[in-house]
Amino acid sequence: MGIKVGIIGATGYAGVELVRLLLNHPQAELAAVGSVSFEGKPISEIYPNLAGIFEAVLTSDEQVIEKSEVIFASLPHGLSEKYAASCAEQGKVFIDLGADFRLWAEEDYKQWYGLEYHDLTLHQNAVYALPELYREQIKGKTILGNPGCYPTSIGLGLYPALKSGLLDTKSIIIDAKSGVTGAGRGLSQTTHYPDCNEAFSPYKIADHRHTPEIEQTLGDIAGERVTVTFVPHLLPVNRGIVSTIYGTLKKDITLDEVFDLYKSTYKEEQFVRICPKGTAANLKNVRLSNYCDISLHLDERTNRLIVVSAIDNMGKGAAGQAIQNMNIVCGLSENTGLNSVPPCF
Amino acid sequence: MGIKVGIIGATGYAGVELVRLLLNHPQAELAAVGSVSFEGKPISEIYPNLAGIFEAVLTSDEQVIEKSEVIFASLPHGLSEKYAASCAEQGKVFIDLGADFRLWAEEDYKQWYGLEYHDLTLHQNAVYALPELYREQIKGKTILGNPGCYPTSIGLGLYPALKSGLLDTKSIIIDAKSGVTGAGRGLSQTTHYPDCNEAFSPYKIADHRHTPEIEQTLGDIAGERVTVTFVPHLLPVNRGIVSTIYGTLKKDITLDEVFDLYKSTYKEEQFVRICPKGTAANLKNVRLSNYCDISLHLDERTNRLIVVSAIDNMGKGAAGQAIQNMNIVCGLSENTGLNSVPPCF
Amino acid sequence: MGIKVGIIGATGYAGVELVRLLLNHPQAELAAVGSVSFEGKPISEIYPNLAGIFEAVLTSDEQVIEKSEVIFASLPHGLSEKYAASCAEQGKVFIDLGADFRLWAEEDYKQWYGLEYHDLTLHQNAVYALPELYREQIKGKTILGNPGCYPTSIGLGLYPALKSGLLDTKSIIIDAKSGVTGAGRGLSQTTHYPDCNEAFSPYKIADHRHTPEIEQTLGDIAGERVTVTFVPHLLPVNRGIVSTIYGTLKKDITLDEVFDLYKSTYKEEQFVRICPKGTAANLKNVRLSNYCDISLHLDERTNRLIVVSAIDNMGKGAAGQAIQNMNIVCGLSENTGLNSVPPCF
Amino acid sequence: MGIKVGIIGATGYAGVELVRLLLNHPQAELAAVGSVSFEGKPISEIYPNLAGIFEAVLTSDEQVIEKSEVIFASLPHGLSEKYAASCAEQGKVFIDLGADFRLWAEEDYKQWYGLEYHDLTLHQNAVYALPELYREQIKGKTILGNPGCYPTSIGLGLYPALKSGLLDTKSIIIDAKSGVTGAGRGLSQTTHYPDCNEAFSPYKIADHRHTPEIEQTLGDIAGERVTVTFVPHLLPVNRGIVSTIYGTLKKDITLDEVFDLYKSTYKEEQFVRICPKGTAANLKNVRLSNYCDISLHLDERTNRLIVVSAIDNMGKGAAGQAIQNMNIVCGLSENTGLNSVPPCF
Incomplete structure (x- = not known):
């Protein structure tokens, strides 16, 4: 039994x-x-x-x-x-x-x-x-x-970078997109099919309840208070979250070194997958699973790290x-x- | 191993x-x-x-x-x-x-x-x-x-009725709808997202290659040659087939008796589920599974049996x-x- | 003014x-x-x-x-x-x-x-x-x-054929599919996005209130009582109806003659378009318009006429x-x- | 004529x-x-x-x-x-x-x-x-x-703020999402229906060809060189773009003052609509039109202005x-x- x-x-x-x-x-x-x-x-x-x-x-x-x-x-x-x-x-x-x-x-x-x-x-x-x-x-x-769905995708997405002190902790902006199951089974005009099909919009802009949970985790990793801008959007799919996370680099680092950092941090973690260089995380690949797919990108022109983190919000x-x-x-x-x-x- | x-x-x-x-x-x-x-x-x-x-x-x-x-x-x-x-x-x-x-x-x-x-x-x-x-x-x-996807949904949907001689074998019309994976991974204009999203249309009307396979199975069940009208449609979903099947009743039968017939025929079959009376089969409930959901309906006004059969075309x-x-x-x-x-x- | x-x-x-x-x-x-x-x-x-x-x-x-x-x-x-x-x-x-x-x-x-x-x-x-x-x-x-949305698509789809006495009036089966706006602005579980996205099912099978309206029009055209089997389905798109209509031919007729009949019947009608031979009506082409697109098909194997009629349910x-x-x-x-x-x- | x-x-x-x-x-x-x-x-x-x-x-x-x-x-x-x-x-x-x-x-x-x-x-x-x-x-x-589709949504979204010197020009991050028609009529695996339906992912991260066009416009408005982080995403809808734009405020300003600025800047422009306070721009409202809807938000916790700009990419x-x-x-x-x-x- x-x-x-x-x-x-x-x-x-x-x-x-x-x-x-x-x-x-x-x-x-x-x-x-x-x-x-x-x-x-x-x-x-x-x-x-x-x-x-x-x-x-x-x-x-x-x-x-x-x-x-x-x-x-x-x-x-x-x-x-x-x-x-x-x-x-x-x-x-x-x-x-x-x-x-x-x-x-x-x-x-x-x-x-x-x-x-x-x-x-x-x-x-x-x-x-x-x-x-x-x-x-x-x-x-x-x-x-x-943990909440957004905080999970964001905490996992930023953990290696923040722990290593790579990022200016005041610079973090999170633009997240969630499938409609994130809004639950309860009926609302927003989740009425003709209202959210062929539609896209942010909601609770810089005002979502997951914000303190995100900051609690990021602050704990960084060892200092972290305040973020967090903007969720409603995505016309059933399942999945993609968080596109922006942070300014405090240190000189190459993209290869960022990959090394993430891969070594998560080398024992079955459920975190680092996407191959040159590819982007897609919620499609983690649907109905417990995986978190993370892709890593540098904007060298602006000295920003861009982390894309995808999970199934229900998984x-x-x-x-x-x-x-x-x-x-x-x-x-x-x-x-x-x-x-x-x-x- | x-x-x-x-x-x-x-x-x-x-x-x-x-x-x-x-x-x-x-x-x-x-x-x-x-x-x-x-x-x-x-x-x-x-x-x-x-x-x-x-x-x-x-x-x-x-x-x-x-x-x-x-x-x-x-x-x-x-x-x-x-x-x-x-x-x-x-x-x-x-x-x-x-x-x-x-x-x-x-x-x-x-x-x-x-x-x-x-x-x-x-x-x-x-x-x-x-x-x-x-x-x-x-x-x-x-x-x-x-078996092919359409023939599976149709063969299972009609098996009890045809085996029992319920239907006029000349009367069978199958209006089927398949998700886009049914068209395969190969690119085509028809399966280009902007072409098939917010679209719906039949294709290969009365001319689909699954027709002889359907008729082979139905004929074998009925013990006589069966010729059907079969019209597939492309449905803007990834997975799933719903076949709505129409046949004229040759015998007096109540809807409860039809349910009894189907339930007893499939009582040992794990993968065939007869939907509760008053509900309709929906491809949503069989996605990513090996189930075939069958719902049964009588149109007493025209003396027709209507069978709705839903499977995952990929399952x-x-x-x-x-x-x-x-x-x-x-x-x-x-x-x-x-x-x-x-x-x- | x-x-x-x-x-x-x-x-x-x-x-x-x-x-x-x-x-x-x-x-x-x-x-x-x-x-x-x-x-x-x-x-x-x-x-x-x-x-x-x-x-x-x-x-x-x-x-x-x-x-x-x-x-x-x-x-x-x-x-x-x-x-x-x-x-x-x-x-x-x-x-x-x-x-x-x-x-x-x-x-x-x-x-x-x-x-x-x-x-x-x-x-x-x-x-x-x-x-x-x-x-x-x-x-x-x-x-x-x-008129109702389904009856419009069906009345226009069958008018030339019934008026000409082409069809056995007892043989008519209508398998119709409507976008979700057809269910109106009111909230319901059925039209909650995660319930109807990636889903497909019939509803009110042989029991939809548009049935008597359909039969009134068809009967008036045919000059005799017409009883039909009418099964609507909920389609995961915002707008549009496709009615796939099946009827047994009473007369010998070629597909070209059917085209001639429909084209001559509707030659003065701006809002009815007969699709070119070999193509099928698609709701995509009539969205946000007042058009009714009709495509015509023969199933010679079963001697049935198949009419596909597409309109924008809101147009x-x-x-x-x-x-x-x-x-x-x-x-x-x-x-x-x-x-x-x-x-x- | x-x-x-x-x-x-x-x-x-x-x-x-x-x-x-x-x-x-x-x-x-x-x-x-x-x-x-x-x-x-x-x-x-x-x-x-x-x-x-x-x-x-x-x-x-x-x-x-x-x-x-x-x-x-x-x-x-x-x-x-x-x-x-x-x-x-x-x-x-x-x-x-x-x-x-x-x-x-x-x-x-x-x-x-x-x-x-x-x-x-x-x-x-x-x-x-x-x-x-x-x-x-x-x-x-x-x-x-x-202009390109992304640059239009972004130029209009930032014009009043940049012209008034509200923003730190080094702080601008643009997270944009476009419907699939943005990728054109040509076939590709990315735009194959089963690949992009129920999917979401960024592409050409910090590497999209619209970047210099965006920076040209923003630089011209600001009167100084502007370098931005620009990340587009492919959205599973046919039409529409939403650009969520983040910029750090250089000046003390209330949200009401931001609204006043945008409304007065665009008061003669028929095609730019400022969304009511408390609502967010949604691509749904501008589909099939020449409108650009802009919503304005302050993240007071991080001192950022958030501008959401929605257009029909084809309009x-x-x-x-x-x-x-x-x-x-x-x-x-x-x-x-x-x-x-x-x-x-």
């Missing part, structure tokens, strides 16, 4: 992507799926792709916790603390795909989400679970804040990374259940 | 989908990938989604046969016979994803493809490998004609089914390597 | 397409635009494409009627009768883009829409305004039922045709304001 | 968009359309959307010049000079949509295009024809270099602007033939 896992918020997009991946996870047993909106219905009624494969009836969140050893939660912010507390009491692992356990500083949470932390101990015991950066800290933890940006984290805390090989090959098309 | 498998024509769309699926197949070892156009290059240079996962150098077709026990070929028609002969001589299994071993009657091949069979024995030893209909005949064979319509066939001839469980859950989006 | 025109329901998709076309109409003056949901706001706030061009404040429906000589209404069924009555009293022209004045037989309306006609005189005075078929009847009328299928009708009743040249060339892409 | 206009390269995407717009231009008569590839064929055979509207036979380039007073050329770079010379000799207006008359400095042309200017007088007599910036210089000229970015230029040199009202309302969807 595998590890009993459960999902709170299983009918949201990240939730149902967790379902898909966990059903293929050789060491996990999907014990319960919860939904407030659809409790009592089989999940395959909401998602017919699961027909004949997984037809579990959606239960209450409480039942999910009761039946599971590892609980994934994919909820709007402000709702996870109580479940984390409940899991902590019962000695269960709680992996939060929402925003409630990502920010170390409560004032950031207050400023950007308008809410407070109610139980500081929970947050002190939690870990910001970006494995490539914080693997050792994740081990042994039972409350995990799974490495959400459900895939959450499973990677589960594997770490459960002592499994980190890629267990995450080896499916991304499709070409 | 697993079964050594190789792919001739590995850089075509069906070929590279085979690569993806075989890399996840627990009993197969992908021993060689062949390409005339890209021989000598690593396949991951052509398909960067494979970077870090599978970087084998593309070889000649001859080397593929030499290194493999089971050979998949995905080639333009007219090219497979010599490879089939070579495999037959060496006692290897040859699974042809092209058209050369699908038609029992050479005159059909001549009429629709303009070519002849050069070695009749090969064709007599071959089997038309649609597992749900011809499973027993497939076992023990070493030359397999893997059950090509590479997935080819692996299902490999599993059968190799004595493996039929779903080995084919259990990945189709994504919701 | 031009004709004062107004739109009730101006923020729906057909409504705002009327705005676009009427702003380019040389003889019309857009006097008022009404909206229940957005009354008091400038329409350019809802539709920023109109910024700087047309920033009229949305008013009540009553004000639209008061300020206009010709009133277009694009409303859910059941709401138009009272506005028609009001216009009739005041001697104004009322062009209804909804379903309330399309069906001659009240029992059809009852059966398919579940409502009754409250004022039979209004309906007796109304005309089903498909210009190519009913031009003479439209002239002089002041209550116009503008000839709604707003364009409504303006064509306005031109007729106002004594203008029928193509006034409808001459913009459809874009290639 | 209108002005006789002709198009060299009429079957390319910019060429056929010119056809569409010129057919609706009340003062122009489309006298000849040229094509090397399709000479002798009616243009409606290549572009069936033109059937019944414009079926002129494609002629040689020489005939286009002979029959026309104003000649538009849409050709690969290096081919326009000889036609410009020929037009100059005959006193005809030559509007080049290619790159040959855009760069003032021959060394830029040499460096980025690898070619030389053969007749310097032609280039000295030519004007870089971005009307909002160079209207007075355009008047009276007969050789016009119509204001090519054919629309070329007609605007023709109107200027022919003394017509600048918006003649350019007043069609952009569609909502």
Whole structure:
């Protein structure tokens, strides 16, 4: 028997992507799926792709916790603390795909989400679970804040450069583009097909809630406060994020040396791929996978490094990374259940 | 060590989908990938989604046969016979994803493809490998004609109805719609993005080469000659086929009875799913899988049965089914390597 | 000064397409635009494409009627009768883009829409305004039922064949595909981008409300009751309908003769184009226009005529045709304001 | 009779968009359309959307010049000079949509295009024809270099800010995204539907040929050399460009003051629209039009101005602007033939 896992918020997009991946996870047993909106219905009624494969009836969140050893939660912010507390009491692992356990500083949470932390101990015991950066800290933890999609692509994209002090930390501009699943399953005019098909626009310009999370990670890498300009755009595709990141070089460095730096930094990381010189990262190549593809470019005319980082917002940006984290805390090989090959098309 | 498998024509769309699926197949070892156009290059240079996962150098077709026990070929028609002969001589299994071993009657091949069979024995030893209909005949064979995408969706969609004599066999009209990968990797004006995005049109109206293959299967089921009207359309999506099939009922039957018939016919078939009453098959639910979803509808006003059959043209319509066939001839469980859950989006 | 025109329901998709076309109409003056949901706001706030061009404040429906000589209404069924009555009293022209004045037989309306006609005189005075078929009847009328999108494409597609008695009227099957704007501006799970992008499925199979309207027109052409099988599908494009229509030939006829018949029937019709032999109608070529493109095909093997009819569901299928009708009743040249060339892409 | 206009390269995407717009231009008569590839064929055979509207036979380039007073050329770079010379000799207006008359400095042309200017007088007599910036210089000229699509969106987006000295000219980063028609009608793997659908990636990173043209315009506005980082991306839509432009503010300024500056700068410009505060420019709103929509944003945390500029790459970015230029040199009202309302969807 595998590890009993459960999902709170299983009918949201990240939730149902967790379902898909966990059903293929050789060491996990999907014990319960919860939904407030659809409790009592089989999940395959909401998602017919699961027909004949997984037809579990959606239960209450409480039942999910009761039946599971590892609980994934994919909820709007402000709702996870109580479940984390409940899991902590019962000695269960709680992996939060929402925003409630990502920010170390409560004032950031207050400023950007308008809410407070109610139980500081929970947050002190939690870990910001970006494995490539914080693997050792994740081990042994039972409350995990799974990183946001944009912050994952950006943290991985800048880690080698910032750690090496290559960049002027005041110069960083991130122009990011996300597929529509990033906006979730909830209906909105913005995500109505005729409104976003054959359309393209930025949103929440320099005002997106992922900003403090991005700066927390970059600041921690750089060892100094980092303030960035971050502009996300809505891309008319279902899945995938491309972050195009600009930073001014503080040091003389050749493109080959940048490649060496990135390759050596990530040489042990299965899920980070450095694209061959002369090619650009494309979200197409990482769809339905846990990969982060990074391409590296120099603008010698302006002395800027350009890093392009592509992930699947639902994979490495959400459900895939959450499973990677589960594997770490459960002592499994980190890629267990995450080896499916991304499709070409 | 697993079964050594190789792919001739590995850089075509069906070929590279085979690569993806075989890399996840627990009993197969992908021993060689062949390409005339890209021989000598690593396949991951052509398909960067494979970077870090599978970087084998593309070889000649001859080397593929030499290194493999089971050979998949995905080639333009007219090219497979010599490879089939070579495999037959060496006692290897040859699974042809092209058209050369699908038609029992050479005159059909001549009429629709303009070519002849050069070695009749090969064709007599071959089997038309649609597992749900011809499973027993497939076992023990070493030359397999893997069905076309449209014929698969249609054969499965009509099998229960035709076998039961429900339909007037002269009344069958098939209006099919395929994603653009069905047209292959080769460039054409029709598949140039600005030409097929925000576009929709039929093509090869009542003149598509899959027609004799469709009629061969339907005729075999019905036990009489069946002539159909078949009109395919190009759909602006990457993957998937929906066949909407119309037939006049010869017998009084209720929709519930039709459901019973289809469910009982396919009750042992993992890869055929009958959609719940009141819902319609959607290619979305079978993408990246080996499923065929079938929905059933009666037009009582005109006494017609309407069957909607959805597959992934690259999955059950090509590479997935080819692996299902490999599993059968190799004595493996039929779903080995084919259990990945189709994504919701 | 031009004709004062107004739109009730101006923020729906057909409504705002009327705005676009009427702003380019040389003889019309857009006097008022009404909206229940957005009354008091400038329409350019809802539709920023109109910024700087047309920033009229949305008013009540009553004000639209008061300020206009010709009133277009694009409303859910059941709401138009009272506005028609009001216009009739005041001697104004009322062009209804909804379903309330399309069906001659009240029992059809009852059966398919579940409502009754409250004022039979209004309906007796109304005309089903498909210009190519009913031009003479439209002239002089002041209550116009503008045809539905599917019925327009189908009526025009079958008119020459049915009028000539070419087809077995019991054999007609219509497989239609519509872009997502056909589902309107209202939000639904079905039209949520990640749900309908890379998806394809039929809906309301043999149960769509346009069925009686289609049969009314075809029956009137044929001079006998016609019952059809009609299956619409949702197509992942913004605009356009393709109807693929199948009918069994009652007479011996060559494809050339079919072409002659269609060309002679439509030789005076600017908005109907017969595609060259060997090509197929594509919705791409009629987008943003009032054209209906028709391609003709014979399946000699099964003795069926296949007609492919493509329109822009928002153009000839709604707003364009409504303006064509306005031109007729106002004594203008029928193509006034409808001459913009459809874009290639 | 209108002005006789002709198009060299009429079957390319910019060429056929010119056809569409010129057919609706009340003062122009489309006298000849040229094509090397399709000479002798009616243009409606290549572009069936033109059937019944414009079926002129494609002629040689020489005939286009002979029959026309104003000649538009849409050709690969290096081919326009000889036609410009020929037009100059005959006193005809030559509007080049290619790159040959855009760069003032021959060394830029040499460096980025690898070619030389053969007749310097032609280039000295030519004007870089971005009307909002160079209207007075355009008047009276007969050789016009119509700006590139990216440079148009960027020049208009930065003009008010740079002219006012708001920005540190060393800080400018442009992250641009273009629809696939920007890559032209020619086939390529990159623009093969399954390759670019559900995909997104930058290309020619800090190496695109529009860079010197962008810097020429920005430098001219700023009155000093400007070097920018410019990264274009391929967007899976047919039409439209969004340029997201980042610049560090040199002066203290409020967002309201930025709005005032832009609005006052462009108050006489019909084709530049400043989006309301709090909204973002979206290519959806300018499709099929000659508009440039600009939205303005401050990142107060990093003291950067963010300008989002959206155009239709085929409209204001090519054919629309070329007609605007023709109107200027022919003394017509600048918006003649350019007043069609952009569609909502």
